Amino acid sequence: MARTVAEIVVDTLERAGAKRIYGIPGDTINHFTDAVAESDLRWVHVRHEEAGAFAAGGEAYMTGELAVCAGTCGPGSLHFVNGIYESHRNGAPVLLIASEVDRVEKGFDFPQDVDQKKIYEQHSVFCEHISHPAQARRIVTAAAQAALNKRGVAVVIVSGDMFQETDDDAQDWRTYRPQPVIRPSDGELAELARLIDEAGKVSLYAGIGAREGRAAVVALCRKLKAPMVHTTRAKEWLEPGNPFNVGMNGILGNRAGLNALERADLVISIGCDFAYTQFYPDKKIVQIDIDPTHLGRRAPVHMGLVGDAKATLEALLPLVKEKSDDKHLRRHLDEWKSDLESYDAAGDEPDPTLIHPQFVANMLNERAAQDAIFVSDVGTPMVWMLRHLKANGRRRFLNSLLHGTMASALPQAIGAKLAYPDRQVIAMCGDGGLSMLMGELLTLVQEDVPLKLLVFNNSSLGFVEMEQRVEGLVDHYTNLKNPDFSKLAEACGLTGFRVDEAGGLGPAMEAWLATPGPALLDVKVNRMELVMPPKIEFSQVTSTAMFGARAMLDGRGKEVVSLLRSNFWK
Incomplete structure (x- = not known):
């Protein structure tokens, strides 16, 4: 059965798990909002598109599921820019429907005509036009898959008149969410275990990338008698009930967190970067990150390994020897207690x-x-x-x-x-x-x-x-x-x-x-x-x-x- 591109886009968003669309209606998305009104999606009418991108990002960050925002051509879609940057950097799976003027007016400096792709491709994991009705489901599906699996913003650009086009929509394009296990090679893990065994004082520095590996982080700290310092973004994941936590590093951090890294012989950084140069520990650093381009990006590291935090630490744990000296840990736990008392007072x-x-x-x-x-x-x-x-x-x-x-x-x-x-x-x-x-x-x-x-x-x-x-x-x-x-x-x-x-x-x-x-x-x-x-x-x-x-x-x-x-x- 033939359906309009607007109806296909809406149906594809629903199949990808979207529940809400944030935006302001108008001209080039009127047919799209009409299709939304006939669906189970909720249109959330914000007063500024930037707020719509923020709101979609807040929803997506908290749920880990797809959230959507949509805007009209020219100023309407451009108003999303700052909120889209924020959502993308937060790793929030957001999909933006950015509309353009009708195709017949493109290239003639028509009022409100903007090249949306040049604007959005610099801060997105996916950015493509729907240039033919038969592409509608395929492109929106790919956009949703990119946003969910790469944890970022995907942008689908649609000319206003394209929403009215029809297609028989025969192909069954689906969004996949694979869960691969990624860890360093056995040789790399053996070398890391050797470094740990030779180090007297070890500290862990864990970020939001280690949020799924909290139990493994705690187990490694217990075996190594190591304090754990966390980044600001990892607070909710790694701080609660963690007997090895000594707070945060960085400009917003605390004394114990800073000192635990500076006094260590070896720092194991997992799922994070060092954000502020003045707080880099001048020590041997081993950095473990799922993204190889992040290794040594902000601080020189002695060893860089690619891996998921949970899988990597679980594979490492049997290879390291248990340490008995807990003076390094106790010193910074005492400092952390003092930091907390000062905050409470x-x-x-x-x-x-x-x-x-x-x-x-x-x-x-x-x-x-x-x-x-x-x-x-x-x-x-x-x-x-x-x-x-x-x-x-x-x-x-x-x-x-x-x-x-x-x-x-x-x-x-x-x-x-x-x-x-x-x-x-x-x-x-x-x-x-x-x-x-x-x-x-x-x-x-x-x-x-x-x-x-x-x-x-x-x-x-x-x-x-x-x-x-x-x-x-x-x-x-x-x-x-x-x-x-x-x-x-x-x-x-x-x-x-x-x-x-x-x-x-x-x-x-x-x-x-x-x-x-x-x-x-x-x-x-x-x-x-x-x-x-x-x-x-x-x-x-x-x-x-x-x-x-x-x-x-x-x-x-x-x-x-x-x-x-x-x-x-x-």
């Missing part, structure tokens, strides 16, 4: 007129559900999430750690909440991030998404201010003149709460979390709050002092004293 004695953001995060950690999903904006909300929210094996976390984009928390949380309607989903928003895509508050109401938003309102681009101060600069152009976000939320149809003093935070947070529909909690937090890295360079100290001197000369003495009291004199 942050803001414990709140000034009634001052709310430390760490105090807010600690309270959220205590009162949020044990299976809550947390999504944060970049900047300081991301730091408070990573350092102060406890992973327990049931909670989920999502940050923009690779792309580092503003405004991702609210829309990504929309996708997560739609995927898991029975779970508590909390967006930890910066005031700058929220205000960038504030129109999505209307999406929450229109699409009936009972999301919870927590706004860390410091009236500034806080992380940017910190960066400027560390460079010895007076912070410029970071001030934000904000509305009362609680009243703004109420005007949009949400329930709004506002807290200006620490004593009111507990009752407000309880009421906010208990609200049945979408709700926003606006918390006025201390602006003069530094994010302290695990290792402070002398140049950073002198630069911060230079900021203080310049700020004093600018007549901002009270702010400088507040900054010092909040971060150094406590």
